[in-house]
């Protein structure tokens with residue numbers, strides 16, 4: 001089996017909306033596939049089909065080499081789902097949720113309790129174990145969702161926007177956890193709206209928009225297409241913006257952009273940052289803010305499709 | 320890829336999983352007893368209100384009317400409990416994504432539905448015991464025997480159980496909780512009140528009499544009356560059982576089907 005999961009020409013329609021219009025996804029065992037796309041791109045729909053919650057209208061989807069439509073029951077033994085929507089029961093405590101899932105997975109009472117406590121410990125929820133999930137903070141909820149997907153120790157995980165709504169600290173924490181799960185040999189399908197997140201976690205990224213794949217590759221390949229990192233400089237004195245731009249041009253070799261008192265330019269390597277600070281020092285530009293950032297989802301779409309608007313027709317209609 | 324550690328399917332899976340989910344539902348009822356108490360107090364209120372307000376006017380004495388009314392209220396209790404809550408809680412679970420989690424597990428697709436209906440049946444039992452206690456305090460006595468009384472309860476629970484699948488179907492098909500609630504109430508009135516439960520039906524207009532004769536609740540009320548007070552039972556009991564089985568045969572596959580198709 002070459003791929004831990006794979007879809008080919010996946011199609012799903014909701015009435016007149018074509019949520020998926022022939023999507024190919026695949027991940028080799030032990031890797032992370034990032035599926036990057038804006039609202040309404042079809043990320044959740046793809047995950048729900050792979051997790052046997054939805055039937056595709058066309059195409060093929062396999063998990064662990066098993067067809068998700070014809071052998072849904074077998075597929076369910078292999079997967080863990082942490083959804084944007086698949087969720088825990090808020091009226092139960094964290095422990096009750098996990099014990100229930102253990103019993104549904106035929107662990108037996110004792111084993112289910114032990115497993116629940118292991119997971120609560122691992123995901124930093126031991127102290128909150130006896131509290132109702134409705135009292136959990138956003139970060140704790142996400143960790144409990146993740147733990148709920150892990151009760152059967154599945155080797156294939158589907159994570160639908162697992163960090164949406166978390167503050168940066170909590171997000172980094174969850175990233176670390178996901179990396180650990182992968183280091184243990186699991187395969188992960190992770191959807192996200194953030195290039196940064198896909199870059200941080202994924203071995204390969206598939207970019208989808210309006211139900212279609214518009215790019216696929218490693219993060220490095222993708223960044224080559226859409227431009228790598230960019231450095232932005234905001235001088236204390238806005239009058240110095242042109243001066244800062246000159247430094248950026250000299251060091252990066254790219255034409256900088258000047259607007260709103262900020263000069264920015266793509267850089268081919270983050271190592272150029274020290275040269276830029278040195279250059280700014282030499283030019284006596286006092287810096288209020290200096291940042292190195294990855295292209296945003298919007299930049300990615302601009303590079304791939306030539307326009308900024310990545311919204312769906314429905315959203316445009318609604319606006 | 321290493322094999323998953325989920326053990327192979329064990330026998331009696333559907334029953335075990337349904338019972339685990341029943342336990343979950345009962346925990347939730349304990350934490351959040353609102354709907355349960357509604358379904359418990361409404362029949363008790365009806366019993367008190369009808370007996371003391373109308374008893375004298377309808378039957379000449381409250382004691383006589385209590386004797387007439389109690390079997391009807393017994394059936395109404397399980398019918399209300401069935402119609403009021405099962406579909407609503409299922410609807411909520413679907414909307415919150417809890418059922419998606421269950422559906423992604425290797426368990427029978429009907430387990431969550433069976434779990435809901437089973438936990439409801441457990442609630443009916445509590446409700447019936449309460450009702451008998453209140454009835455006893457008001458002066459109602461079973462005039463037959465314990466076996467007949469148990470059979471009466473079983474019949475009422477069977478019908479409530481069967482009717483609860485109406486709201487299961489509605490709960491699965493309709494997304495808006497408020498609409499599910501409305502549909503449940505619309506179902507309650509013709510079923511629970513279009514019967515000989517509150518008063519004899521000879522004075523009703525013809526069309527309503529025809530409905531009362533068809534209404535499964537009417538048959539259940541007559542059967543329960545016979546079982547508790549003595550009198551002919553066989554025909555009404557058979558009709559109740561047939562109705563319940565018919566509801567189950569149609570509604571259970573329908574709700575499982577709707578549930579699988581529901582996105």
Ligand SMILES: Nc1ncnc2c1ncn2[C@@H]1O[C@H](COP(=O)(O)OP(=O)(O)OP(=O)(O)O)[C@@H](O)[C@H]1O
Pocket residue numbers: 014015017018019037038039040041042043044045046084193312314582
């Ligand atoms: N149950 C449904 N009924 C009708 N349309 C749906 C349904 N589910 C999804 N859609 C539509 O399908 C398209 C894809 O939706 P999907 O939820 O897969 O997007 P997504 O990439 O997960 O978006 P988000 O980032 O907002 O979660 C959208 O246009 C959405 O409105």
Ligand SMILES: [Mg+2]
Pocket residue numbers: 043044045084160
């Ligand atoms: Mg989504």
